[in-house]
Amino acid sequence: MQRPKQKLKQNVALKIQQQKSKENSENQALDKDVNAKMLIKFALPTLLSMVFMNAFGIVDGIFVMRMLDPSAMAAVGIVWPFVMFALSIGFMLGVGGNVLAAKRIGQGEIKEARSNFNLIVVTSFIVSAVMALGGILFTEQLLNILGANEEIFNQSLQYMQPMLYFLPFILLGVVFQQFLMTEGKANISMIAFIIGGLLSVGLNFLLIGYLGWGLRGAALATSIGYTVPSIVGIIYFTFIRSGNLYFSKPKFSFKVLGRSAINGASEMVTMLSVSIVSTFMNNIVMNLPSGGPLGVASVGIGFSITGILSSVFIGFASGIVPIISYNFGKEHTENLKKLYSNSLRIIAVIAAISISFGWIFTSQFLRIYGNPSDPMFAPVYELAFRGIRIMSFGFIFMGFNTFASMFFTGFNDGKISSLLSFFRTLVFVMISLWILPQIFEMDGVWAAMPFAEVPALLMTIYLLRTYKNKYRYA
Numbered sequence: 001m002q003r004p005k006q007k008l009k010q011n012v013a014l015k016i017q018q019q020k021s022k023e024n025s026e027n028q029a030l031d032k033d034v035n036a037k038m039l040i041k042f043a044l045p046t047l048l049s050m051v052f053m054n055a056f057g058i059v060d061g062i063f064v065m066r067m068l069d070p071s072a073m074a075a076v077g078i079v080w081p082f083v084m085f086a087l088s089i090g091f092m093l094g095v096g097g098n099v100l101a102a103k104r105i106g107q108g109e110i111k112e113a114r115s116n117f118n119l120i121v122v123t124s125f126i127v128s129a130v131m132a133l134g135g136i137l138f139t140e141q142l143l144n145i146l147g148a149n150e151e152i153f154n155q156s157l158q159y160m161q162p163m164l165y166f167l168p169f170i171l172l173g174v175v176f177q178q179f180l181m182t183e184g185k186a187n188i189s190m191i192a193f194i195i196g197g198l199l200s201v202g203l204n205f206l207l208i209g210y211l212g213w214g215l216r217g218a219a220l221a222t223s224i225g226y227t228v229p230s231i232v233g234i235i236y237f238t239f240i241r242s243g244n245l246y247f248s249k250p251k252f253s254f255k256v257l258g259r260s261a262i263n264g265a266s267e268m269v270t271m272l273s274v275s276i277v278s279t280f281m282n283n284i285v286m287n288l289p290s291g292g293p294l295g296v297a298s299v300g301i302g303f304s305i306t307g308i309l310s311s312v313f314i315g316f317a318s319g320i321v322p323i324i325s326y327n328f329g330k331e332h333t334e335n336l337k338k339l340y341s342n343s344l345r346i347i348a349v350i351a352a353i354s355i356s357f358g359w360i361f362t363s364q365f366l367r368i369y370g371n372p373s374d375p376m377f378a379p380v381y382e383l384a385f386r387g388i389r390i391m392s393f394g395f396i397f398m399g400f401n402t403f404a405s406m407f408f409t410g411f412n413d414g415k416i417s418s419l420l421s422f423f424r425t426l427v428f429v430m431i432s433l434w435i436l437p438q439i440f441e442m443d444g445v446w447a448a449m450p451f452a453e454v455p456a457l458l459m460t461i462y463l464l465r466t467y468k469n470k471y472r473y474a
Contacts, residue, residue: 034339040316042323043316044190045187047311049192058304060221061304062204065370066370070293070380073297073300075156077278077282078143078282081276084272086170094176095321096120096261096414097120099325100412101182102322103328103412105182115248121250129167143157143160162220169230173228173233175233176189176237192232192233196227197225207220208221269426270421277426302383302388309358309395313350317407324339333472333473348399351400397454401453405421424459433448
């Protein structure tokens with residue numbers, strides 16, 4: 001007959017064994033031999049999610065351009081940098097907190113990873129609610145900063161106001177997307193974004209086409225579409241408690257928030273830079289002889305289309321971040337080397353495909369927005385056609401620069417990742433925008449982005465060579 005103390009030890013040992021078995025089962029999505037097929041398969045749901053997320057802006061643009069007018073499209077272009085600013089905060093907290101959680105899961109610290117997840121979710125909601133309140137109180141001042149002149153101010157106001165009320169849920173959807181990747185459930189996030197995109201299309205058709213709500217209807221349609229991933233995330237993390245991450249009481253930690261902010265700083269810098277650059281660009285274009293509201297409308301269309309193509313790079317790079325963090329936490333050097341070499345090959349292929357699409361299907365992309373024979377759309381079409389082809393050249397460099405930034409994020413090295421993102425998406429672009437439009441007008445505006453990718457590529461090469469021994473990926 002076993003003694004009670006001995007029996008208790010056996011029960012404890014059995015529970016520990018069962019817990020380890022459960023954790024190993026939960027981590028199967030990350031704990032695999034790395035090859036090109038595995039990377040593509042793992043990143044594909046996130047890649048498609050990013051494509052559909054970027055498609056929301058295109059959906060609005062298509063309905064606004066076809067059912068309203070170019071000045072309404074210019075209003076959408078004026079407001080969108082603020083939306084990008086909000087999303088940048090979501091990506092900072094989501095990506096930064098996610099790589100920290102993935103690393104801790106790789107180290108076997110499941111409870112700490114779960115606590116970090118809950119803290120990030122609560123913080124994201126509070127921050128976004130404060131941003132929304134600030135936007136509601138100071139909408140007019142904000143629109144003046146964004147570049148709305150008297151001609152399109154009221155239209156910009158109509159588009160921005162509904163977006164502000166949905167802002168917390170828009171941001172949470174981005175945060176949940178990141179953590180679902182680590183759970184090996186990126187397909188759920190992908191489905192949520194697809195449903196959100198389709199819902200946005202249907203609501204645009206209803207609210208603008210049938211009810212005549214104009215830009216308010218477009219903003220509502222996009223906001224509701226963005227809310228779907230947030231609702232799906234809330235349901236999943238509330239009721240599915242068999243994984244590593246689910247809702248529980250968060251443990252407040254300045255250290256975790258600081259670490260998450262540093263880890264995700266490069267993603268915030270990238271999207272925040274897009275917001276700042278877009279605002280600066282809109283102000284420049286509004287004052288160019290060949291620009292004005294039609295120029296802003298063409299920039300909005302051109303960047304929406306190229307944004308879809310570039311989101312493939314971002315989706316792939318962000319999709320494999322949990323794999324990097326997990327193998328870094330486990331000190332699995334061989335997998336990191338395979339990931340690095342295979343990723344560079346995949347990026348090269350994506351770059352070639354994106355450039356081809358940007359050139360071959362330029363006209364087809366633009367015809368979605370309107371008929372080039374329409375006198376109202378013709379000038380916008382001509383400007384955007386030339387712009388998309390010029391910007392497409394940047395894809396050959398953009399993919400490698402985007403990958404490098406996310407690569408260092410995966411190693412929890414937010415400083416290097418942020419440094420690269422800061423120079424690539426802000427410093428080099430702002431310098432280009434300051435110089436080129438003065439010489440080439442609208443062509444200079446289009447060329448600023450690909451021009452900035454060239455010095456960024458040199459910086460990428462230097463950083464990847466410098467840190468290969470530290471992180472042992474080559």
